[in-house]
Amino acid sequence: MDLNDLLPYLVGAPVLVAGAAAALLVRRRRRPDSTSDLRPDAGTGSARTATDVADRPVVPTPVLPPDVAVDGTGGALEGTVSDDLSVDDLAAPPLETPAPSAGRLRRLRERLARSGSPLGARLLSVLSRDTLTEDDWDELEETLLLADVGAGPTDEIIQALRTRVRVEGLSAPGQAREVLREQLLALVDPSLDRSLRTEPVTAADGTPAPAVVLVVGVNGTGKTTTVGKLARVLVADGRSVVLGAADTFRAAAADQLQTWGSRVGVPTVRSDRDGADPASVAFDALRTGRAEGADVVLVDTAGRLQNKAGLMDELGKITRVLSRDAPLSEVLLVLDATTGQNGMQQARVFGEVAGVTGIVLTKLDGTAKGGIVVAVQRELGVPVKLVGLGEGPDDLAPFDPEAFVDGLLGQ
Numbered sequence: 001m002d003l004n005d006l007l008p009y010l011v012g013a014p015v016l017v018a019g020a021a022a023a024l025l026v027r028r029r030r031r032p033d034s035t036s037d038l039r040p041d042a043g044t045g046s047a048r049t050a051t052d053v054a055d056r057p058v059v060p061t062p063v064l065p066p067d068v069a070v071d072g073t074g075g076a077l078e079g080t081v082s083d084d085l086s087v088d089d090l091a092a093p094p095l096e097t098p099a100p101s102a103g104r105l106r107r108l109r110e111r112l113a114r115s116g117s118p119l120g121a122r123l124l125s126v127l128s129r130d131t132l133t134e135d136d137w138d139e140l141e142e143t144l145l146l147a148d149v150g151a152g153p154t155d156e157i158i159q160a161l162r163t164r165v166r167v168e169g170l171s172a173p174g175q176a177r178e179v180l181r182e183q184l185l186a187l188v189d190p191s192l193d194r195s196l197r198t199e200p201v202t203a204a205d206g207t208p209a210p211a212v213v214l215v216v217g218v219n220g221t222g223k224t225t226t227v228g229k230l231a232r233v234l235v236a237d238g239r240s241v242v243l244g245a246a247d248t249f250r251a252a253a254a255d256q257l258q259t260w261g262s263r264v265g266v267p268t269v270r271s272d273r274d275g276a277d278p279a280s281v282a283f284d285a286l287r288t289g290r291a292e293g294a295d296v297v298l299v300d301t302a303g304r305l306q307n308k309a310g311l312m313d314e315l316g317k318i319t320r321v322l323s324r325d326a327p328l329s330e331v332l333l334v335l336d337a338t339t340g341q342n343g344m345q346q347a348r349v350f351g352e353v354a355g356v357t358g359i360v361l362t363k364l365d366g367t368a369k370g371g372i373v374v375a376v377q378r379e380l381g382v383p384v385k386l387v388g389l390g391e392g393p394d395d396l397a398p399f400d401p402e403a404f405v406d407g408l409l410g411q
């Protein structure tokens, strides 16, 4: 046998080996009832956290993905897993340890400074003038309106400032700043409960169930990014998390979410089929969360529907399947702070449809118009709970009214 006779075998052998490996991989990923020690925390019943894994020896990234098929026996919920759904925790890269979330809002000051003169600084430059003419008051009003504060709140703050100036005068050094700080803080309303409900709950049958956080909003506002960042915040706080990729409209959204999760050891439940039923993915995410004994299930949605009826149908179905055994813990509406009044229109629609419990204002780093915080809270009657301060993985901060107002004032 010369070299020419051997050539087909030399070429064919690696192809055969690769083919067999691929077949194995597909079978393992599709098999809904398989179990493996490579499942997130197999045997302990809880999903991994970065804290959990911090003490473990560093293992090289496996060549084949771990078998993380849904365990069809452990969950308290009824129903079987559709064939095209899978829990993916593929080829985990080395886990990252996210930064603690406390104090992150302080970074806003630098970001606001970079994106132009913040609202507070502009107001202050007028208020610090020796005597305030009607033109000055008009300038203050215009500044507030341009910063998206909204007509009602703008009237309120102008009236309050006029009274303070008349009664107290603002001649002492620093007094204008102090009065403005107080008024802005009153508008942002420090009395609102901004805590995120992520404690496990008790299901109707008396068993513990994960808190479910549903994330809604128009496409492009930053929902997927926010879910990823929020998973990191929760992991940093020692919570176990399962992600649900119910944005089945854009195939890349599930990949994007899975990448976020895998960086901090959080599994993602997704569909391998484009345009799969989002409610079915959401349901399986919750079922997996219960089976894994996770603290929180975070569900990303598409929000790309053209009309309100379609949106109502889709979100209604998702909410129904998620709240069958226990009420949703949070419905977070993600709004892009740079879209101004357009964003307010979206807020109204989602407010009617989804029973929003909190607002996440993203891209606050890209605008000096912090007034949208006030406008959107007034419009929906729910607090801003989180803000996005950039594209970095830890650029999501719990909203703190005092730090925010100080950021606006350039303090």
Ligand SMILES: Nc1nc2c(ncn2[C@@H]2O[C@H](COP(=O)(O)OP(=O)(O)OP(=O)(O)O)[C@@H](O)[C@H]2O)c(=O)[nH]1
Residues within 6 Å of the ligand: 217, 218, 219, 220, 221, 222, 223, 224, 225, 226, 247, 250, 253, 301, 302, 303, 304, 361, 362, 363, 364, 365, 366, 387, 388, 389, 390, 391, 395
């Ligand atoms: N500067 C800045 N960019 C952000 C922030 N949050 C998200 N983004 C960016 O906004 C873009 C859209 O984010 P996605 O998370 O894909 O938006 P989405 O709402 O999930 O979009 P769809 O999946 O199409 O519905 C990405 O480039 C993000 O990096 C933020 O707080 N600041």
